[in-house]
Amino acid sequence: MSKTSQVLLSKSRYTAGLQCPRRLWLGRHRPDVAAEPDAARQAIFEMGHEVGVAAHALFPGGVLVDEPYYRHAAAEARTRALLADPDVPAIFEAAFTHAGVRIRVDLLERLGEGRFGLREVKASTAVKPAHVPDLAVQKFVLRGCGLEVPSAELVHVDKTYVREEGPIDWARLFRREDMSRDVDATLAGVERRVAEMHGVLALGQAPDEEPGRRCHEPYGCEFWDHCTADRSAEWHLSFKRADGERRARWVDALRTGRPWVSPDLGRALGVFEPPVWYLDFETIAPAIPLFPGTRPYQVIPVQWSLHRLARDGSLEHREYLAPAGTDPRFGLAQSLIDALRDDDVPILVWSRYEHRILGALAGDLPERAIALADVRGRLLDMHPLVREHVYHPGFAGSFSLKSVAPALAPGFGYGDLEAVADGTAAAAVLLRLQRGEVEEAEAPALRRALLAYCGRDTEALVRVHGALRDLASGRGF
Ligand code: SF4
The missing domain is CATH 3.90.320.10 (Lambda Exonuclease; Chain A)
Structure with a gap:
């Protein structure tokens, strides 16, 4: 040395x-x-x-x-x-x-x-x-x-x-x-x-550096919270991607503490009228492929949750979690097709993720491609609807479901979920189950935690949709 x-x-x-x-x-x-x-x-x-x-x-x-x-x-x-x-x-x-x-x-x-x-x-x-x-x-x-x-x-x-x-x-x-x-x-x-x-x-104290984009490239810095603790919420917003008009809306909501709602929200919500389904997948993407016919990092759905909101306001829930240790794609696709075959009402999702997953599944399962294309054709994305028509200061510049749902539906959250409380944790647990790395005694509790988490995600869609309908009719906030 x-x-x-x-x-x-x-x-x-x-x-x-x-x-x-x-x-x-x-x-x-x-x-x-x-x-x-x-x-x-x-x-x-x-x-x-x-x-x-x-x-x-x-x-x-x-x-x-x-x-x-x-x-x-x-x-x-x-x-x-x-x-x-x-x-x-x-x-x-x-x-x-x-x-x-x-x-x-x-x-x-x-x-x-x-x-x-x-x-x-x-x-x-x-x-x-x-x-x-x-x-x-x-x-x-x-x-x-x-x-x-x-x-x-x-x-x-x-x-x-x-x-x-x-x-x-x-x-x-x-x-x-x-x-x-x-x-x-x-x-x-x-x-x-x-x-x-x-x-x-060898310095006696940390050198001063101005936090900025370099803190996230090429790697996210673990000291971001420490270095930016004294910065305003407005300063933090400046790092979120948005056009000028949208950013001005965000800053305004932040300064006034009041949410912004577009006058066109009610019209835009028209196609989202119940009865509707709400769908969410949980997936794995192993670097080293687990199943024949799959590639590294291929996104493979392993479970789904569906809620159905009837015209009279009643709510029904269905769910599926593939058995461990087998290629989940066929069972998952068939169970989803079966669950959705009795009607043709829209299926509400958050982001294009479900579109992509169904498209890839159809490619992998040619014998189910038509039925999967039918499901895909019914998807309606709520994410752009919210992005275009609502801004709540609680979003803090993020339109992820995890930011939007608790802001629009106070009291709703994921805080009570323990073993699996976010998508990354779900993916990690699903991967352990699929690889057979979970002790038999531990598996039932983990499966319950996975089902609870995925169900909470479609419940989030239900709650956001309800909040939007309230806002459009002049209720809410
Ligand atoms: S957050 Fe990290 S990269 Fe950014 S200034 Fe602080 S220490 Fe440097």
């Missing part, structure tokens, strides 16, 4: 530092003010880990350095032993330190004649600009440790791969992109940046 590097950099600290020096400093000195990773971030992390481990299959005979991150010296010693063994074709999680930067390399491939290939695994489906500095800092460390590293590759998921019957074809699931030229072009600046970052880490 060099004298200037009391605080070591890592791959992730280096990329955080490239995004923002304040993020680098806070990450080291004030991790307590970082936001807890939400379910979505956690799911991305777990997906990345799963893909990283799966990529080991590309290098048969490779050896894992399984010392944990906090035992870096032991991991380095093990790495040195494996480097010296010419019979080891690849090393997974090899450990190195140079110039105050400590890394674990996803895959180090022995190329022969003392040379090695640097391989970084990403769960993404394409190369991104942010991947280049990630590889460059690793090559900087490897070279500093005396390794000859003529090639650098990004190993990522190929979304065109279609799983066949039997085991996964790993060589086709992953795509290997040669990044050597881009990495070498960046390498010259790494040493200076590393020195600058050590300078930042």
Whole structure:
């Protein structure tokens, strides 16, 4: 360890530092003010880990350095032993330190004649600009440790791969992109940046940085809430996408505290008159396809919820959750067709998501394509209706159902749901069930939680629709 590097950099600290020096400093000195990773971030992390481990299959005979991150010296010693063994074709999680930067390399491939290939695994489906500095800092460390590293590759998921019957074809699931030229072009600046970052880490307080769009690109910063705590609601609104007229409406609602309702709402609601159905799907999108005929990250519906509002105001609920461990597509499609076949009234949804899912299902199940196209043809999207005709300060610039429903229907929410309270958590639980990772004793409670959550989403549609009809008739707010 060099004298200037009391605080070591890592791959992730280096990329955080490239995004923002304040993020680098806070990450080291004030991790307590970082936001807890939400379910979505956690799911991305777990997906990345799963893909990283799966990529080991590309290098048969490779050896894992399984010392944990906090035992870096032991991991380095093990790495040195494996480097010296010419019979080891690849090393997974090899450990190195140079110039105050400590890394674990996803895959180090022995190329022969003392040379090695640097391989970084990403769960993404394409190369991104942010991947280049990630590889460059690793090559900087490897070279500093005396390794000859003529090639650098990004190993990522190929979304065109279609799983066949039997085991996964790993060589086709992953795509290997040669990044050597881009990495070498960046390498010259790494040493200076590393020195600058050590300078930042040695500061007595966090450097001032103005929060802005850079805080979300290339990665969402975990210190956003901390850095923007003193900013006004109006300032936060400026980051939401909207045209001038719409933004002015939002700001006005924020300043006055009064919702805005378009005079045309009643006319626009005409086609949404009961009787209507309300539909919501919950889905999985596994990076590594679970079922023959599916691709990486293919969105597969596993459950649905339907509410039906009759003309007399009575409400009926139906639901479906596919059995674990089987391809859910056929059973789900057939149950939905059966539930909706007795009438032809509109089916209200939120966003184009259900359209896309039904379209993909029809493509996958040609024998049900006509019936699914019929269901699809009945969908009516409430999202643009709200976007065009209502703004409530409680939306805070978001038209997601999770923002709109509690604002338009006070008292409604998801707060009482525990095991599954949002779509990301639902997807994670559904995936565990589908993979058979859930203990038998735990499964019934999780299935109940999933049904409760999906049912709450269609109830949200019911409540929003009711609030809109109240507003159009002069009631409400
Ligand atoms: S929120 Fe923005 S300004 Fe604050 S540390 Fe993160 S990237 Fe930097």
